[in-house]
Amino acid sequence: MALSFKRNLDPVFFPRRLEVGLRPLGYGDREAVQRWLSDPYITQLTFVVTGPDSSPSIPFSAAASDNYLNMLISDQSRRTFAIEVNDRHVGNVGLKEYGTGNAYSEFFVEIGEAEYRGKGVGKAAIAALMDHALEVLGLSEVRLEVLEFNSVAIHVYEQLGFIKTHRTGWHYDRKGQYWQVWGMTLSKERWALAKNQPLLPANVMIKPILT
Secondary structure (H helix, E strand, C coil): CCECCCEECCCCCCCCCEEEEEEECCHHHHHHHHHHCCCHHHHHHHCCCCCHHHCCCCCCCHHHHHHHHHHHHHCCCCEEEEEEECCEEEEEEEEECCCCCCCEEEEEEEECCHHHCCCCHHHHHHHHHHHHHHHHCCCCEEEEEEECCCHHHHHHHHHCCCEEEEEEEEEECCCCCEEEEEEEEEEHHHHHHHCCCCCEECCEEECCCCC
């Protein structure tokens, strides 16, 4: 049974049905994670680094990818889920700084398979995670950091109820340029309002989270 979120209905064109589900990330997902971390699109938009001394290796080596996967799975302050579309693993989403006595958590998302970007999959995965975090886990707020040039992601976050709250620092890219990093937050109250608005394309359904 799919979770109930209002969808934007298009009476003329209905693309193929995309069923988006979340399940715990596991070591069996190693090959996909390693492949995605070799894609500059993912590393440039996902990993915020403050300066040249902490700049990540792009693409990630196999060992660095394995270390990243191990952190996502074994770090007790994280809850990481694989995003599946029609049972295909296409990305990851999760919470960090969770279970540390805070009433809030940070979240991250990455869509590794390029063909599933821009189709509402990321938005559906985030919506499922926000409902889980704010309604099931009882958090009062979810936070994120986003690079100022990532306008597509910022637009999605704002549609889901996130608001910009502060500037958190600077991102140093491979070309030696600094970019502003924005902090955004979503409260439980704002999520209750956002989830009652049309959020998803008509062909996108969200399945219950497997925990």
